[in-house]
Amino acid sequence: MAKKNSTANKLDWEYAPSLEGTDHIQLKEKYDLYIGGKFVKPSSGKYFATTNPATGEKLADVAYGDESDVDKAVKAARKAYTEVWSKLSGKERGKYIYRIARIMQERARELAVIETLDAGKVIRESRDVDVPLACNHFFYYAGWADKLEYAFPNRKIESLGVAGQIIPWNFPILMAAWKIAPALAAGNTVVLKPAETTPLTALKLAEIFHDAGLPPGVVNIVTGYGDTGAAIVNHADVDKIAFTGSTGVGKIIQKAIAGTNKKATLELGGKSANIIMDDAPIDQAVEGIINGIFFNQGHVCCAGSRLFVQENVADEVIKKLKRRMDTLIVGNPLDKNTDVGAINSKEQLATIQKYIKLGISEGATMHQSRAKIPANGYYCAPTIFTDVAQSSTIVQEEIFGPVLTIQTFRTVDEVIQKANNTPFGLAAGVWSDKGSRVFNLTSKLKAGVVWANTYNKFDPTSPFGGYKESGYGREGGLHGLGAYVKLK
Amino acid sequence: MCFKAQHLHDMHPGLPTVAAVCVYPSMVKVAKKEVGNSGVKVASVSTAFPSGQAPLEVKLMDTKFAVSEGADEIDMVISRGKFLSGEYNFVFDEIAAIKEACGKARLKVILETGELVTLDNVRKASDIAMYAGADFIKTSTGKIQPAATMQVTYTMLMAIRDFMDATGIQVGMKPAGGISNSKLALHNLVMVNEVLGSDWLTNEWFRFGASSLANDVLMQIRKLETGVYQSSDYFSID
Secondary structure: OEEEEOOOOOEEEEOOOOEOOOOOOOOOOEEOEEEOOEEEOOOOOOEEEEEOOOOOOEEEEEEOOOHHHHHHHHHHHHHHHHHOHHHOOHHHHHHHHHHHHHHHHHOHHHHHHHHHHHHOOOHHHHHHHHHHHHHHHHHHHHHHOOOHHHHOOOOOEEEOOEEEEEOOOOOHHHHHHHHHHHHHHOOOEEEEEOOOOOOHHHHHHHHHHHHOOOOOOOEEEOOOOHHHHHHHHHOOOOOEEEEEOOHHHHHHHHHHHOOOOOEEEEEOOOOOEEEEOOOOOHHHHHHHHHHHHHHHHHOOOOOOOEEEEEHHHHHHHHHHHHHHHHOOOEOOOOEOOOOEOOOOOHHHHHHHHHHHHHHHHOOOEEEEOOOOOOOOOOOOOOEEEEOOOOOOHHHHOOOOOOEEEEEEEOOHHHHHHHHHOOOOOOEEEEEOOOHHHHHHHHHHOOOOEEEEOOOOOOOOOOOEOOOHHHEEOOEOHHHHHHOOEEEO | OHHHHHOOOOOOOOOOOOOEEEEOHHHHHHHHHHHOOOOOEEEEEOOOOOOOOOOHHHHHHHHHHHHHOOOOEEEEEOOHHHHHOOOHHHHHHHHHHHHHHHOOOEEEEEOOHHHHOOHHHHHHHHHHHHHOOOOEEEOOOOOOOOOOOHHHHHHHHHHHHHHHHHHOOOOEEEOEOOOOOHHHHHHHHHHHHHHOOHHHOOOOOEOOEOHHHHHHHHHHHHHHHHOOOOOHHHOOOO
16 A cells, blocks of 8 residues: 655555456457357457556457357257257256356356456455356256256256357356356356347357366357357257347347247346435445446446435535545456446447536536546446436436436435336336335335345346346246246 | 654654543553643543543543643543433533533533444434534544444544534544544545545644554554565554
8 A cells, every 4th residue: 555645744645556367268269159168260250359457458369250150059959958968867967057156156256357357346345246146057057957846846847958048247257157057057058149239258168168078069159250150040959049249230130030930038128217216325325226226337237227316414414425426446457446347339339428518418417436547448436417308318327337317305205206207117116114015015016026125136036027028037046947847 | 652752753853742642541641741842732531531431520620630730621521321222412412511521622512432333323423413513533542342433524524524614614524443544534535535635634633543553553664665565563553
């Protein structure tokens, strides 16, 4: 810690950086597609670069998979399904999944650093949240593999076949775990496409599957852009689509699979309400607001992006929130002190800035954290908007960045009406000291997850998913397992 | 002890002195004479320290005596029994009376958080002490464990911040007991910086009560200079 004397007696503190090392990670210069247990070149011969959003530097070239590559991957998955995986006992499947989880734990540090480099998220988060949770999902579903008849008592259980899985860039390894673990536990094989800006940890997972001795073709990883994902969705021999991403793409997928036998789970956008009642513990609620909107730079589908504060405590909450925002450290995601890292991509930064401009032009009052922002890389200062209404664009549309809108309310009925007045319904938060008030709100909010006196808490045993345009189907817990089986 | 307070680091000129030496009322006169005009303040524990188990008249006499002997600061303990049985007015009035008896001496109010047990109680006691006129709030006497845990200090810092917001009056903070090494001290300083800001990072508004900390700080400074840790026998234990 460096300190400098400003006056004779008073100290002004600056925290010296505490950088996580990168010399222990192993990254190849070029990554091929992982199909049928081997890394194979893309048929087009094309590659694209994945970069570190904190610096703009290239990390690796990654294969651009096209329709024929997807076809190869689906064929490999089908072969593995019929010849190997569907014939294995649940106990044997469980052993593989446990082994994957253990190897992930052993390589947790490397996975966390690569995730931070590729996605821009802070090391504290990838180290303490994303990677451990991803491991826990594998452990959790490994435990179900030989107990499916207890998960669904008195039902005959069949796996679905080949699952096509398309995951987003905000939680790359965690989303891969959410999707792959239950699919394998239930006896399905997988073709997974990571997002184009964050493919590296999925490719590291491929190496881990390889090291775990997972039979060839059980999990295939095809990197690429939107058309690669479309090829998976449209492939005739895929039995199930699991997608996490934007509501726009979710609607396209919904149309594409209409009239087919494909099952689907869609986990889409959100504009979740975080509600502060006047009896809430204000300092804890302020931490909850910060966590709700600035965790992972606001790139969280369930981010608490619409804050509702009871009018009689609004001034106090906003004052404390602003002060807390000024203490956030924005900067190098590899620094263990950093609270808010880099925006995932140049495109996303432009989207966020567009919404901030729109907020101002629609008459809202903006306040930004005084945190120092690095000159290079893609960064956005934590931002809040007051003087907004239900009709403001920034209140209605998902921004997917560190931007919070603040509205006030007077009664419980009013806040329920306002919170539910959105096409989305993924999550909500309620802060109150009074149990009956909490339960009244949690039962009336139309959202898949409602947190009380906390926010952004995740656990493999707990199902996650949305109402309305936030999607359908659930991931996590028994519900998540149910999405990968046919019950008779 | 007074000698050490003034000659803590003669080998390292330019470092600030300790803020104060803390003694029983009977030793105030001696201590005051010893520290002279070195800038080191003399604080006196009073109010039947450390138990506080005496009637208000005795506590007031104890306090007035210490002040009359020249104490710059008074450290009192609150009546935990009364607090825990919900007699908050009693606790408030007692602090206010002792504050009056202090005259110009600054009053530190020791909550003895180890006996208050819950953070809700710590917060409530902090508010009572500040509204009753405390210049400083302090975690512990050092005679009871647990003493200044991070959670307790954090709770009191938040109370100070809210009191400042509500009244505009700055109150000092003193975690005492248990902060025996430099690393823990840094944790605490960071906490103060994060919750209250750099206005509190002076010996006027933030103090550590931990005699053993001084030696560890000296040992770390010596290590920075020489590259190796010295034996603890090179540091006097008074």
